[in-house]
Amino acid sequence: MSAIFETTILGSSAATPTSVRHTSAQLLKYHNLYFLIDCAEGCQMQLRRLKKPMMKIGHIFISHLHGDHYLGLPGLLFSLHLLGREQELHVYSPPGLEEIIDLQYKISGLTPSFHIRFHDLLEGETQIYEDDNLTVETIEMDHRLPTFGFLFREKPKERTIRKESLSEYRIPLTRRSGIKKGDDLITEDGTRIPNEEITSPPPPPRSYAFCSDTAYTETFIEQIRHADLLYHEATFMHNKADIARQKLHSTTIEAATLARKAGAGTLMIGHYSARYKELEDFRKEAATVFPNTILAREGETVEVRLKKQAGKPGG
Amino acid sequence: MSAIFETTILGSSAATPTSVRHTSAQLLKYHNLYFLIDCAEGCQMQLRRLKKPMMKIGHIFISHLHGDHYLGLPGLLFSLHLLGREQELHVYSPPGLEEIIDLQYKISGLTPSFHIRFHDLLEGETQIYEDDNLTVETIEMDHRLPTFGFLFREKPKERTIRKESLSEYRIPLTRRSGIKKGDDLITEDGTRIPNEEITSPPPPPRSYAFCSDTAYTETFIEQIRHADLLYHEATFMHNKADIARQKLHSTTIEAATLARKAGAGTLMIGHYSARYKELEDFRKEAATVFPNTILAREGETVEVRLKKQAGKPGG
Numbered sequence: 112m113s114a115i116f117e118t119t120i121l122g123s124s125a126a127t128p129t130s131v132r133h134t135s136a137q138l139l140k141y142h143n144l145y146f147l148i149d150c151a152e153g154c155q156m157q158l159r160r161l162k163k164p165m166m167k168i169g170h171i172f173i174s175h176l177h178g179d180h181y182l183g184l185p186g187l188l189f190s191l192h193l194l195g196r197e198q199e200l201h202v203y204s205p206p207g208l209e210e211i212i213d214l215q216y217k218i219s220g221l222t223p224s225f226h227i228r229f230h231d232l233l234e235g236e237t238q239i240y241e242d243d244n245l246t247v248e249t250i251e252m253d254h255r256l257p258t259f260g261f262l263f264r265e266k267p268k269e270r271t272i273r274k275e276s277l278s279e280y281r282i283p284l285t286r287r288s289g290i291k292k293g294d295d296l297i298t299e300d301g302t303r304i305p306n307e308e309i310t311s312p313p314p315p316p317r318s319y320a321f322c323s324d325t326a327y328t329e330t331f332i333e334q335i336r337h338a339d340l341l342y343h344e345a346t347f348m349h350n351k352a353d354i355a356r357q358k359l360h361s362t363t364i365e366a367a368t369l370a371r372k373a374g375a376g377t378l379m380i381g382h383y384s385a386r387y388k389e390l391e392d393f394r395k396e397a398a399t400v401f402p403n404t405i406l407a408r409e410g411e412t413v414e415v416r417l418k419k420q421a422g423k424p425g426g
Numbered sequence: 427m428s429a430i431f432e433t434t435i436l437g438s439s440a441a442t443p444t445s446v447r448h449t450s451a452q453l454l455k456y457h458n459l460y461f462l463i464d465c466a467e468g469c470q471m472q473l474r475r476l477k478k479p480m481m482k483i484g485h486i487f488i489s490h491l492h493g494d495h496y497l498g499l500p501g502l503l504f505s506l507h508l509l510g511r512e513q514e515l516h517v518y519s520p521p522g523l524e525e526i527i528d529l530q531y532k533i534s535g536l537t538p539s540f541h542i543r544f545h546d547l548l549e550g551e552t553q554i555y556e557d558d559n560l561t562v563e564t565i566e567m568d569h570r571l572p573t574f575g576f577l578f579r580e581k582p583k584e585r586t587i588r589k590e591s592l593s594e595y596r597i598p599l600t601r602r603s604g605i606k607k608g609d610d611l612i613t614e615d616g617t618r619i620p621n622e623e624i625t626s627p628p629p630p631p632r633s634y635a636f637c638s639d640t641a642y643t644e645t646f647i648e649q650i651r652h653a654d655l656l657y658h659e660a661t662f663m664h665n666k667a668d669i670a671r672q673k674l675h676s677t678t679i680e681a682a683t684l685a686r687k688a689g690a691g692t693l694m695i696g697h698y699s700a701r702y703k704e705l706e707d708f709r710k711e712a713a714t715v716f717p718n719t720i721l722a723r724e725g726e727t728v729e730v731r732l733k734k735q736a737g738k739p740g741g
Contacts, residue, residue: 127505130474134501152501153468159445176533178504182497186449186467189493190442207533214529218491218522220571256535 114414116141116265116317118148118342121157123381123407125324125346125360126179128153132409134179135323135382137342138163139263141245147171148261148321154183155190161410166196170240172247173204174323175258181208185215188223196225203230203239205257232259250334252325254359260322262335263415268313276309319415320375323382326356327365332373340415341375342407344382348396351384363393367400376418381407429729431456431580431632433463433657436472438696438722440639440661440675441494443468447724449494450638450697452657453478454578456560462486463576463636469498470505476725481511485555487562488519489638490573496523500530503538511540518545518554520572547574565649567640569674575637577650578730583628591624634730635690638697641671642680647688655730656690657722659697663711666699678708682715691733696722 117140122133134151138158145168147154158165165187173181181204191200202208209229216223230239232249234257240247243266250260269291272282280296290296296304320338322331324346335341346360355362361369363380370378378401380393387393390406397404405413432455437448449466453473460483462469473480480502488496496519506515517523524544531538545554547564549572555562558581565575584606587597595611605611611619635653637646639661650656661675670677676684678695685693693716695708702708705721712719720728 127508128471128474128501130471133471152498153471156443156445156448156468159443178500178530178534182501182504183467185493186443186497189497193442211526211529211533214526215493218526219493 113140113412116319116415117412118319118340118415119161119163119412120381120407120409121154121161122149122151123383123409124179125344125382125384126177127385129385132383132385133157134182135174136183137321137407138168139319141263143167144169144242144245146247146263149174149180149323150184150187151179152182152186155187157409158187166191166194166198168200169198170201170247171203172259172261173202173208174252174260174321175205175254175256176207176211177256177324180324184208185212188212188227189221191225192221192223199226199228201228201230201240203232205259206231206233232257248334250320250322250331252322253328253330254324254326258324260320260325260331262318262320262338264318265316267316270306270310270312272310280304280309282309315417317415317417322369324360326359327361327369329369329372332369335373335375337374337376337418339376339418340379340413341370341373341377342379342381343369345380345393345397346382346384348387348392363397364400367397367404370401370404374418375401376403376416377413378404379407379413380404428455428727431634431730432727433634433655433730434476434478434727435696435722435724436469436476437464437466438698438724439494440659440697440699441492442700444700447698447700448472449497450489451498452636452722453483454634456578458482459484459557459560461562461578464489464495464638465499465502466494467497467501470502472724473502481506481509481513483515484513485516485562486518487574487576488517488523489567489575489636490520490569490571491522491526492571492639495639499523500527503527503542504536506540507536507538514541514543516543516545516555518547520574521546521548547572563649565635565637565646567637568643568645569639569641573639575635575640575646577633577635577653579633580631582631585621585625585628587625595619595624597624630732632730632732637684639675641674642676642684644684644687647684650688650690652689652691652733654691654733655694655728656685656688656692657694657696658684660695660708660712661697661699663702663707678711679715682712682719685716685719689733690716691718691731692728693719694722694728695719 121136124132135149136154137148139146248262252258320335323344343366345366349362349364436451439447450464451469452463454461563577567573635650638659658681660681664677664679
């Protein structure tokens with residue numbers, strides 16, 4: 112059974128793939144909407160292997176234009192074309208990607224069967240996407256190129272009118288929408304019934320913060336505070352903190368420190384350097400600072416669960 | 427045990443990968459030299475999975491600039507950079523690839539650690555590579571874009587001086603090089619000993635012709651005549667000959683017909699449309715016209731064997 116709000120790991124390797132790990136990509140699902148976060152080489156094969164509905168992806172968010180985060184996009188776009196896609200596709204990335212894709216189409220002599228709408232991500236901008244249930248904001252990373260994380264946040268849901276109140280007060284259909292939004296009920300004799308007496312509150316909104324690639328920084332800590340699921344890169348074990356700093360990446364301990372300070376529900380680490388074979392060491396080291404740490408493992412799906420319910424990590 | 431002259435199949439799928447097949451790439455090995463033929467998405471992972479020496483690749487030949495033949499190149503180049511390559515790399519392709527790679531480097535803000543020397547392939551040109559043992563010629567395909575096959579041909583080897591002749595005539599070291607090339611021996615008393623009496627002929631040179639992508643054509647049949655191993659695309663089974671013609675691809679029967687007419691030793695077919703799951707049907711259908719047909723299967727290595735020794739297919 113798939114959850115309402117979940118992310119599937121398609122790639123977890125930093126910089127170069129290994130024989131068993133792909134470079135960065137995740138497929139985020141919210142109800143029946145699919146969002147791709149990064150699209151590195153091999154992403155389309157991972158989608159096929161995991162039987163994910165490639166054609167349903169409506170929005171692709173590329174964190175930055177290092178090859179290990181976008182080189183699977185041309186092949187994916189080409190496959191969508193061959194599959195006969197007609198629906199417009201939105202691609203969000205730092206400036207430059209449209210030029211790269213356009214040049215490849217020009218030289219291949221191909222015109223895609225669908226419109227690709229490129230959105231340049233710029234510093235200072237925050238909300239880049241909104242629908243009835245969800246917003247997406249950029250998070251500014253600290254990396255060599257302009258690099259963005261993405262914060263997927265549920266909108267507050269409506270209150271539920273209690274069944275017994277519906278019959279007791281015979282609430283007319285025309286009033287129900289307002290009451291679900293928080294209006295009090297005025298009865299026929301003019302009495303005001305406070306909203307809280309006739310409705311139940313909605314579950315709190317959930318959020319997923321995707322943070323890759325970045326040096327350790329607390330500049331965005333308020334924006335991601337209390338994220339139910341925080342993905343934060345941990346390219347290196349902490350004994351390589353000097354290399355991490357030099358390359359503007361983070362370590363296990365740094366990712367865990369940020370999760371602790373931000374009051375995250377669950378921390379998922381990933382973007383492991385290709386030099387490491389064993390990943391469990393990453394989890395153990397991060398868990399010394401933030402116990403509720405899980406590993407991004409390819410092929411696994413992690414539900415975005417409410418922080419208070421997050422005693423058992425998802426996936 | 428690896429052979430002297432062999433090709434390893436890294437990708438065998440046409441247009442789009444499937445969950446089990448990658449798009450076009452082969453690694454050709456001659457002695458200790460490595461040549462990559464096409465470099466589609468996922469090629470670098472296939473090289474890693476098969477434990478092939480990625481850093482030893484000196485020359486990359488790209489048949490044409492459709493995505494399913496070159497989209498793995500940017501990632502491979504980036505990985506070679508991260509591995510600290512210093513040796514110059516030669517990349518041969520129809521014009522346009524240098525512009526694509528340069529733009530990606532510019533936008534990523536990266537300068538590769540090694541020099542990439544791009545060679546534009548042009549119509550009418552034939553020999554594009556030569557070393558002590560091997561030449562590579564382009565073969566002009568019939569496809570939508572300028573598309574080239576590649577003919578790898580051993581140079582004729584030197585003759586071997588018979589052991590008994592070495593002692594009988596006490597052939598001085600200074601004369602041996604000329605005799606191996608075919609000179610007669612002039613003894614101290616002026617007698618001419620014909621070369622054939624003191625040497626054995628070398629084995630005949632072997633050749634591997636790589637032909638993808640192309641509609642059926644006999645325009646290059648003289649160039650590939652008697653190729654010991656002929657790779658020819660067979661994107662479709664023959665009941666889809668109309669689609670093949672429309673897309674400028676070939677069928678099983680067409681590939682086999684060309685192999686028969688060209689007098690090839692072994693035919694290897696590949697570049698299978700993603701619509702097919704079962705490949706054995708391809709081999710069977712081609713074998714009705716050219717019995718010595720084998721399938722390009724990913725991960726398998728096929729030796730380039732002399733035609734007369736080719737009773738049992740390699741691999």
